Amino acid sequence: MPIDVEAPVIDNRRLSGEYNVLALAAPGIAAQARPGQFVMVKVGHGHDPLLRRPFSVFEILRDASGTPTGLTILNKQVGVSTSRLFDAAPGQRISCLGPLGKPFTVDPPGEAWMVAGGVGLAPFALLAEVLHARGTAMTLFYGARKAGELFYLDFFAQLGVRLILTTEDGSRGERGRVTGPLEREFAARPASAPVLTYACGPEGMLAAVARVAARADRPCEVSVERVMGCGMGGCYSCVIPVRGDDGQPHNVRSCIAGPVFAGDAIVWE
C-alpha cells in the first residue's frame, strides 16, 4: 500500500551539470519498494508547480542492521520540478508517495540483461542488487550521449554486472545506440540460453529493444515513461496501447498496469 511521506533530504550528490542523486529519508516506502516501482514526488509548497512527478526508486538505503531507512532517486534536470530536485538542500522536505506500480519480474530464467538509455538507468541499480542476491548472471547495456553521462559503473561492476557501454558521440564504449550491441549479443547466444531482457529509456529505444528481443524470440520487460498526473490510476493520463485478448490495442494505464510491461504486449506506435 502506497504511503505519503514528507521526506527530509538526506543528501544531494551531483553527478554532472544535469544529473544528481537525491537521498530521501522515507523508511516506510523503502521497506516496501521493489525494483521497477516508482514514487510520485512533489517539491515545494504552493500550487505552481501543481502536480507530482514520477521517479523510479533508484537505491534503497539501509542502516547498519540492514533496515531500510530511505531511498534515492536518480534525477535528470529537464524542467521545473527536476530543477528543484537538482537544487534541493539537505533538510528540505519533499513529499514522496509510493511505492507505486508493477515491479520487474525478479525471477529471470538464468540470465538477466538490462538495457538502459540515459536516465533509464534508474530502475537497474535496485534490480541489480536484488538479482545479485539471487546469484543471477547480469549484463548491463548502457547507452548515453557521452562518456560523462555514464554513471554508477563501479556500482554495477562491484555487483559482478558485465558492462556494455555505448555513447552517441563515441567518447566511451561503442559509438551509436545501445540496441546495436544488444542485437549482436542475441545473435551470438544460442537460442536456447535462458535470458530475460529488461529495458528502460526513451520510448523509441524500448520499441527497438522489444523488436530485437522478439526477433530473437526472447522475453523482455520494458519500463515505460508516460506523463503521469496521479500515479494511482485516477486520471487516465498515462495510457499506452496494449494488445488485448481481442487482439486489438487498448489504452491501458501505465501507472497501475505498468510501468513494467512485457515488451510484446505493447503496441508500439
Added chain:
Amino acid sequence: MPIDVEAPVIDNRRLSGEYNVLALAAPGIAAQARPGQFVMVKVGHGHDPLLRRPFSVFEILRDASGTPTGLTILNKQVGVSTSRLFDAAPGQRISCLGPLGKPFTVDPPGEAWMVAGGVGLAPFALLAEVLHARGTAMTLFYGARKAGELFYLDFFAQLGVRLILTTEDGSRGERGRVTGPLEREFAARPASAPVLTYACGPEGMLAAVARVAARADRPCEVSVERVMGCGMGGCYSCVIPVRGDDGQPHNVRSCIAGPVFAGDAIVWE
C-alpha cells in the same frame, strides 16, 4: 529610481515565534533608501504566490567604511509570503524592488515623537538613526500585544530615544493602547513646543493618533498599510481617501503618494 535585485539573504534572526529580521544584500537599494520608504519583495519562483509584498526598510547595513551593503526588514508572519520570509535560509535569493514611496519628513521642528503599533515599528529604526544624526530629541510610543513582542528596545535606547511602552495584556509598560500615553504627553506639553509626530501601525491606531494630534493642534505624519499589488502606481489597489483641494475625499494611491501622509490629509473611515 527603484531597482530590482535578486538579493541573497545574509542573515535571518528570529525575534519570536512570529517575528524575524531578515538581512538582504542589496547595496543599490540601501544606498538610496530613506526612512519611511519600502521595498516590494517576492519569495520563491513560480506563480504561487504571485505578487510581491511590501515591507518597510527597517535598517540599512553598512560596511566598515560606512558604504551601504544591504538592508533588513522586520517581518511578521501573517500569511504565505511572510511565512516564507520567516523561514528564509541564508544564501537564498529574494527578489527585492525599491526603494519605493514617499519618505517621512526628516526635518522635524525640534522634537520627534514616533508612535508604533506592533510591526509598525518597522520604519522607525532607520528614522531614529537619521534623526539621531541630526541631534533631534526623540520619543518612541510603542505598543504591542505583550512584553515578548516589544523588540529592539536597546537599539532605540542607545540612540537616546525615550521609550514609552504599552502592552494590551499589561505584561510590560502601561496596559492598554499606545494612544493613551500619547494623549497624556500632548496634554502635558505646552502647545507651543515644537513636536512632529510620526505613526505607523494598524489603521485604527493611525486614525486615533491623527485625531489626538489634531486635537492637540500638532502636525503628524502617518505611514499607512494598504494592500499593494505593484508598489509603483500601476494598479490602483492601494488607494486611501485623501481630502482634495475641493474639500472632498479622493482615492489616492498610497504607494506613490504615500505610504507617508499628513495625518489630517487622510479622510479616516
Added chain:
Amino acid sequence: MDLSVQIGSLRLTNPLIAASGCFGYGVEYADSVDLSSLGGVAVKGLFLNPREGHPPPRIVETPAGMLNAIGLQGIGVHRFIREKMPELRARRATVVVNICGSTLDEYVELARILSDVEGVGALELNISCPNIKEGGITFGCSLTGTYDVVNGVRKVTRLPIIPKLTPNVTDVASFARASEDAGADAVSLVNTFLAMAIDVETRRPKLSNIVGGLSGPAIRPIAVRMVYECRQMVKIPIVGMGGIADARDVLEFMLAGATAVQVGTANFVDPFIWTKLLAGLEDYMARHQVARITDLIGALDTGAREKEWTSS
C-alpha cells in the same frame, strides 16, 4: 457535529465527493482510502459502450492548474456494473455515476439501466465535457438541450439526478434554472474550462487533442463566483467544484451556496486529502461553533464591514 448533507433523496455523511474522472472508478483507491468515509464517489464518465479516448499527451500542467483531454476513455456502463459495482458496494461507497451520451436517447438509456442497479446513489449527467465532439457539451451549451436531457432522464428514473454544468457559457445560472425546471434534484458545477497550451519550441499544441479542459486551483475563483450566481437563481442544491485543495476551499464553496463539493485535481496531488479535508471542516466547525454544516450553506455575509483595531 453534523456533517451530513442532503442531495434530493440521497443523504451524504459529509459534503466531500470525489470528482468524476479524477478518482478512476473508485476501486483504484479502495486500498488507500476508506471509500465509505467519503460523502460520495463520482465515478469516471460512462458511455453506453467502451471508449478508448484520445491519444497521449492527454494532460499538461499549467500555472496552478492542468489541462486534460482524456476523451472519456471508459469501460462502458455494462462492464462498469459487472466489474466495478460489486466492489463499490462491498466498500460501502456512496456512488454517483457520471453518465455521458452522444444523443438524448443514450442519456435516457443509461439512466434506465442504472436505475435498477443496487448501490447507485445518484446520476450525474455530464453535459459539459469539453473534450469530445459528439453530444455532451452541445447539450450543456444550449438551454433547451440541457432541459431536454434532464427532462428525458427524469421520466425514467427516481434516482437523484444532477446535471453537471459547463462554465464555458455567458450565464451559467440560466442553465441551473433550466435544469431545475426540468426536474433536476441538484446541479453540479463547474466542469473544466476549454483551454489550450502550445509548445513554442515545436510550435505544436501540447495536447494531442489541441484543446483540453482546465482544472485545479487556477479556476477556483471563477467557479466560486458561478456557484454564487446559481445560488441566487435556483432552490435545488448545488454541488460545487473547481480547484478545491484544502478545507478552506471547501468552505468557500459552501458559503457561496454549495451543499456539497467535489474534489478532482487535488486528489492527484494528494490521494490522502480526504481525512485532511474532514479534519479541517471539523476544526472550523468547532472554532466557529457550527453544529450542522448545513448552516454554512450560502451563509456568505455581503453586508458592510466593522472597524476595529488591535496593536497587532
Added chain:
Amino acid sequence: MDLSVQIGSLRLTNPLIAASGCFGYGVEYADSVDLSSLGGVAVKGLFLNPREGHPPPRIVETPAGMLNAIGLQGIGVHRFIREKMPELRARRATVVVNICGSTLDEYVELARILSDVEGVGALELNISCPNIKEGGITFGCSLTGTYDVVNGVRKVTRLPIIPKLTPNVTDVASFARASEDAGADAVSLVNTFLAMAIDVETRRPKLSNIVGGLSGPAIRPIAVRMVYECRQMVKIPIVGMGGIADARDVLEFMLAGATAVQVGTANFVDPFIWTKLLAGLEDYMARHQVARITDLIGALDTGAREKEWTSS
C-alpha cells in the same frame, strides 16, 4: 531581425503592449522603463468624467492569479489629455487609449475627443470590464451591443479601433466577428474573468465589490484558446493577453494567432519585464531563424507528430 507588427494603420516597433489598468497612465513608469521601447502603452480605462472607483479591498491574490475590482477609478479624458498626454508624447510612447462608456454616445464622444489629440495611436474600446454595472460589459456580452459600439465609434474616427472582448461568453469568436463586421481594425482579448473569493473566517467576500476580475498566469490557457478560436473566425489582427509572464508566453499567443500582445499582471510582479521579454523574443528568433516576427503569427502546427529517439 524585424520585431515590428501592424495593427490597422498603426505600426508597433514590437508586439509588446502594456495592458490597460496595469500600467497606470504610463507616466508612473517613465523613470524606470523607456516607454518608447515598448510596442505600445495602453493607458488605464478612461470615462468622460473622473471616477473614484470602488472602496478597498480592491485586489486579492488567488492561485497563480489575482482578482481586481478597481472600478475604473480615473481622471477622465479631459484631465488625461491635459495632464498625461504631454509627457507620453515627450517620452515617445505609442499610446493606446482604453475608453469606457456608460452609453453608446459616451464611447462616440470619447472617440471624437481623442481623435483630435496628437500622439494618440489607437483606441481600445473597453466593452468588457466586469467590475462596473453601467455600460461596458453589457455591450461586450451582446453581439448587437458590440456591433453598435464599434460601428458608432468607427463613424467618428480614423484612429485604429480595437474593441476589447470579454472572455465571459459562450462564443468569443462571434464577438470578434461582430467587431470585424462593424469595422474594427483589430480585437483585443481577453479582459478578466468574473470571479470571487471569500474569507471563510469572516464569511465575507474578500473584495468590497463582492466580485472582481481574474487575471494572471492562471487564465493563460483559456485566453490562448480564445485567441486561437478568434483566429479561425476573423481576418483582422488580434491583440492577445491573459497571464503573459515570459517570452514563451508571448510566443504562445502569437503562434495561436495574435499579432501583438498585452502584459498586465506580470508587470506588477516585475516592472522591468519588458527588456526580458524582448531579449527572449530575440533569442527565440535567432535560434529558430525567424527573420520577421510576423512569420510566427498563427504559425501553430496542428499536424501529426514525428517519432524519433536519442539516448537521453
